Amino acid sequence: MPELPEVETTLRGILPHLLGQRVAALRLRQPALRWPVPGELTELLPGQRIHGGRRRGKYLLLALDDGHLLLHLGMSGSLRIVPADTPAGRHDHFDLVLETGVLLRFTDPRRFGSVHWVRGPPEAHPLLRSLGPEPLEDAFGGEYLYRRSRGRRVPVKSFLMDSRVVVGIGNIYANETLYLAGVHPLRTAGRIGAARCDRLAAAVKTVLVDALAQGGTTLRDFVGGDGRPGYFRQRLSVYGRGGMPCLQCARPLRELRLAQRTTVYCQRCQR
DNA sequence: CCGGACGCCTGTCGGC
DNA sequence: TGCCGACAGGCGTCCG
Numbered sequence: 001m002p003e004l005p006e007v008e009t010t011l012r013g014i015l016p017h018l019l020g021q022r023v024a025a026l027r028l029r030q031p032a033l034r035w036p037v038p039g040e041l042t043e044l045l046p047g048q049r050i051h052g053g054r055r056r057g058k059y060l061l062l063a064l065d066d067g068h069l070l071l072h073l074g075m076s077g078s079l080r081i082v083p084a085d086t087p088a089g090r091h092d093h094f095d096l097v098l099e100t101g102v103l104l105r106f107t108d109p110r111r112f113g114s115v116h117w118v119r120g121p122p123e124a125h126p127l128l129r130s131l132g133p134e135p136l137e138d139a140f141g142g143e144y145l146y147r148r149s150r151g152r153r154v155p156v157k158s159f160l161m162d163s164r165v166v167v168g169i170g171n172i173y174a175n176e177t178l179y180l181a182g183v184h185p186l187r188t189a190g191r192i193g194a195a196r197c198d199r200l201a202a203a204v205k206t207v208l209v210d211a212l213a214q215g216g217t218t219l220r221d222f223v224g225g226d227g228r229p230g231y232f233r234q235r236l237s238v239y240g241r242g243g244m245p246c247l248q249c250a251r252p253l254r255e256l257r258l259a260q261r262t263t264v265y266c267q268r269c270q271r
Numbered sequence: 272c273c274g275g276a277c278g279c280c281t282g283t284c285g286g287c
Numbered sequence: 288t289g290c291c292g293a294c295a296g297g298c299g300t301c302c303g
Contacts, residue, residue: 002296034279034298058297075297076281091281110280112297127299154274163298170296219296220283239296259275262294 002073004135004168005211006222006230007058010079013225015053017081017102018062022049025097029088034074034114037094041117045069045096056122057131057167067119070127074112078223080105109221132166135204140166142198149189149197156192157185158259160204169204171261172217172239177203179238184270185263186256210235238264 002010023045031037045064052063060079062069071079084101094115096104106115118125132148133139148165149156159165160174169177178185181203183196192200211217216230219240223229233240237247242255246266256263 006296032280072297074280075295108280109282110295110297112280152273158274161297172296217296222296260277260294261297 002058002077002216002222003170003173004055004058004208005173005214005232006216006224007055007060007073007168008212009216009224009230010073011053011055011060011225013228014079014081014104015225017100017225018050018053018098018104020049020051021098021100022047023064023096024099024101027095027097028093029095030091030093033093033108033111034072035116037115038117041115044117056128057134057163058170059128061122067117068122070116070118070122070125071106072114072127074108074110074114076110076221077106077108077113078221079225080107080223080227081225082227130164132162132164135166135168135208140201140204142194142201145201146192146194146197149192152189154189155186155258156183156189156200157263159189160200161259161261166204168208172236173204173207173211175239175264176207176237178270179265180207182270185258185265187271238266240264 026042026045028037028042048064048066050062050064054061058072060071082103082105084103091107091109093106093108122128149159152159157174157178160169181199183200211232214230214232215224216222217232218229238253241253242264243252246253246269249268251268253264254267
């Protein structure tokens with residue numbers, strides 16, 4: 001579900017309500033996520049102050065006094081700031097109760113999300129250790145893509161969605177990026193030239209920045225920390241448009257399954 | 272090391 | 288109307 005723009009939007013929505021606040025309690029009602037929510041958190045978190053928050057790939061990291069809370073939204077997760085008396089539904093896994101009485105509520109119907117507690121530097125956590133660069137930072141560019149893709153025989157779409165190569169790109173933005181760059185999703189990553197790697201990297205940045213400016217993409221259940229949906233859906237060129245006309249050449253967009261993910265592209269405009 | 276497939280879950284939608 | 292399979296924004300793990 002949430003890719004970089006949605007996770008970043010979530011962070012921006014919740015952070016102002018969290019910074020400087022002390023945790024009053026953790027109300028854990030449904031610990032079953034991808035990995036069980038550590039029960040020790042209910043004793044560990046109260047009293048700790050939240051003094052920072054950032055995003056790494058699709059992970060959210062909240063800095064507390066004694067460590068970091070690491071959150072992943074999986075496919076259907078969301079984090080929202082809600083008033084203290086908001087009734088909890090069936091998929092509301094936990095509330096972080098703040099001293100102001102406001103709640104940070106984690107909701108996740110499909111339970112692919114997760115929560116971890118990290119004492120040391122969060123980058124050393126096994127889930128973060130082998131992550132590639134952030135796509136919007138300068139370390140990520142055409143030159144980097146070119147270097148990393150040499151010898152790789154995977155389709156370029158799979159390559160872009162590999163978090164060891166670059167973080168934050170999921171199925172929606174991989175499709176959109178390839179369309180914008182004019183690159184066929186099945187093209188072998190290692191056979192893409194330097195110039196097209198430049199185009200690809202530029203397209204990644206453009207798509208993510210534009211999506212961010214729209215507050216992300218809401219297909220069904222994504223909401224930002226303030227409860228509002230994202231509006232990038234109206235700007236999608238290919239994702240969800242299989243069979244509909246290409247916006248550039250009007251031919252019907254084609255669809256295929258790659259690694260069990262729907263892939264949409266234009267046979268004429270992407271090579 | 273690399274590439275591909277699987278499975279974890281619930282909800283929704285389209286076809287019969 | 289109801290049932291059933293396919294599919295949905297991710298990713299760690301396993302297998303060849």
